[in-house]
Amino acid sequence: MSVSLRSKMKQPAKTVRRARSPVLKKEARGRNGGHGNDRVDKFLAASLDLFAERNFASVTIKDIAKALGVNTALIYYYFDSKTDLFRATIEHAVGNAFENVRALDDKNADPAAILTAWLENHVSKYAEIHRFVKIALDFRGSHEGNPEIAESIERFYDEERKMLSKIIRQGIDRGIFKAVDPLRMGQFISTYLDGCMVRSVILSDFDLDMAVRDLHARVWVMLEYSGKQRMKSRRR
Amino acid sequence: MSVSLRSKMKQPAKTVRRARSPVLKKEARGRNGGHGNDRVDKFLAASLDLFAERNFASVTIKDIAKALGVNTALIYYYFDSKTDLFRATIEHAVGNAFENVRALDDKNADPAAILTAWLENHVSKYAEIHRFVKIALDFRGSHEGNPEIAESIERFYDEERKMLSKIIRQGIDRGIFKAVDPLRMGQFISTYLDGCMVRSVILSDFDLDMAVRDLHARVWVMLEYSGKQRMKSRRR
DNA sequence: GTCTATAGAATGATAGAC
DNA sequence: GTCTATCATTCTATAGAC
Numbered sequence: 001m002s003v004s005l006r007s008k009m010k011q012p013a014k015t016v017r018r019a020r021s022p023v024l025k026k027e028a029r030g031r032n033g034g035h036g037n038d039r040v041d042k043f044l045a046a047s048l049d050l051f052a053e054r055n056f057a058s059v060t061i062k063d064i065a066k067a068l069g070v071n072t073a074l075i076y077y078y079f080d081s082k083t084d085l086f087r088a089t090i091e092h093a094v095g096n097a098f099e100n101v102r103a104l105d106d107k108n109a110d111p112a113a114i115l116t117a118w119l120e121n122h123v124s125k126y127a128e129i130h131r132f133v134k135i136a137l138d139f140r141g142s143h144e145g146n147p148e149i150a151e152s153i154e155r156f157y158d159e160e161r162k163m164l165s166k167i168i169r170q171g172i173d174r175g176i177f178k179a180v181d182p183l184r185m186g187q188f189i190s191t192y193l194d195g196c197m198v199r200s201v202i203l204s205d206f207d208l209d210m211a212v213r214d215l216h217a218r219v220w221v222m223l224e225y226s227g228k229q230r231m232k233s234r235r236r
Numbered sequence: 237m238s239v240s241l242r243s244k245m246k247q248p249a250k251t252v253r254r255a256r257s258p259v260l261k262k263e264a265r266g267r268n269g270g271h272g273n274d275r276v277d278k279f280l281a282a283s284l285d286l287f288a289e290r291n292f293a294s295v296t297i298k299d300i301a302k303a304l305g306v307n308t309a310l311i312y313y314y315f316d317s318k319t320d321l322f323r324a325t326i327e328h329a330v331g332n333a334f335e336n337v338r339a340l341d342d343k344n345a346d347p348a349a350i351l352t353a354w355l356e357n358h359v360s361k362y363a364e365i366h367r368f369v370k371i372a373l374d375f376r377g378s379h380e381g382n383p384e385i386a387e388s389i390e391r392f393y394d395e396e397r398k399m400l401s402k403i404i405r406q407g408i409d410r411g412i413f414k415a416v417d418p419l420r421m422g423q424f425i426s427t428y429l430d431g432c433m434v435r436s437v438i439l440s441d442f443d444l445d446m447a448v449r450d451l452h453a454r455v456w457v458m459l460e461y462s463g464k465q466r467m468k469s470r471r472r
Numbered sequence: 473g474t475c476t477a478t479a480g481a482a483t484g485a486t487a488g489a490c
Numbered sequence: 491g492t493c494t495a496t497c498a499t500t501c502t503a504t505a506g507a508c
Contacts, residue, residue, distance in 0.1 A: 141289050
């Protein structure tokens with residue numbers, strides 16, 4: 001009787017095991033806190049592949065174990081549960097995504113160049129980004145009510161938004177972009193890019209490269225950027 | 237041994253049962269071919285809700301039966317398998333989506349008005365459209381190798397693309413839009429709109445209405461449409 | 473057409489040997 | 491750390507009564 005009701009919430013009601021800020025469960029963490037663990041990185045990479053290609057529910061522990069050439073039980077040595085593995089996978093992916101995004105920012109280069117790199121990044125790193133979008137989308141609906149994961153995802157998008165608008169603002173301040181609303185423009189760009197990610201999954205004939213170049217051209221028009229350096233504060 | 241290999245392909249290897257152009261399996265079709273069947277429509281509507289909210293693998297036959305207040309076995313009276321139900325659900329959804337889209341075209345109205353209606357449609361019919369996008373995305377990956385479903389989805393997007401570019405072409409011909417490439421512009425618009433759909437699922441604070449209005453404004457600029465009727469072939 | 477009951481397969485997870 | 495073996499549960503699907 002209580003069983004049939006519980007079947008809604010896929011979270012196993014057993015080992016709740018709080019305190020999970022780190023990636024690994026405590027038994028598996030070495031003296032170094034479990035970081036720089038090659039083995040685990042491979043686990044997470046394989047999981048990311050599978051969870052993104054199919055989704056949480058359709059990927060079985062066996063699938064993951066098989067992909068790694070190890071036994072099912074070993075996964076439970078490193079992670080509490082399938083859900084826990086998923087959580088770690090997402091957090092790992094967010095971390096990588098951050099690195100990609102930050103790498104573009106650190107350079108003190110011309111905003112137009114950074115913006116171009118940003119767009120090209122979406123083409124060259126397509127595989128990683130689209131995986132991330134798919135997992136984020138999958139998360140909603142199969143894990144409603146896991147605030148840690150939700151926070152990871154939102155934190156990433158927030159960072160992305162801030163970075164994009166910052167780049168645009170810099171361009172405006174230097175007088176090479178038209179004085180648009182940076183945040184609004186940033187949101188427009190990244191929303192379109194997300195559209196590209198879905199479409200390239202859904203539509204077999206979608207031309208990602210062309211779609212991004214199209215955006216590129218239109219953004220340059222919207223920013224009134226001709227490709228040549230403009231005189232400072234020409235328009236304002 | 238062969239069992240462990242087969243576990244990859246989730247399609248049960250049993251009742252393959254070809255000849256499935258219609259929605260229902262033959263035992264369940266009345267003399268009218270099974271169309272206009274209220275009961276089945278309810279089945280499909282409930283399935284759509286669930287499959288979109290969660291996904292194929294995480295929705296169980298029991299979930300669907302419970303949502304409908306019927307017994308599990310009844311679903312197998314109407315459909316061959318879970319996969320078959322999914323197929324019927326998608327095809328039903330595509331049909332509805334077509335109607336929505338066509339309804340906007342039939343009117344012989346001003347292209348600018350149709351385009352506006354198109355965008356507003358994405359806000360008001362958000363629930364249906366986003367369900368469609370999510371299911372389409374879910375399909376890839378959990379049903380790789382089901383050409384019928386794939387075709388349904390691609391057919392819809394193809395129709396959408398044609399319609400949008402047609403509207404834009406009309407506007408150009410009437411001299412109220414700038415002479416852009418209609419297909420390219422159409423693709424740009426619908427890609428962005430798909431981006432809106434994902435984002436509104438992923439990001440809890442995404443403002444769909446604002447995002448679409450933003451697009452609207454930018455499209456008007458790109459088409460050099462001021463809101464007032466221009467003189468015929470002012471620019472060309 | 474709709475239900476009860478249940479078979480048969482697959483899955484998440486654990487205990488315990490090495 | 492990694493594996494073998496296995497349990498409990500859940501799920502799809504079928505048989506058959508009404």
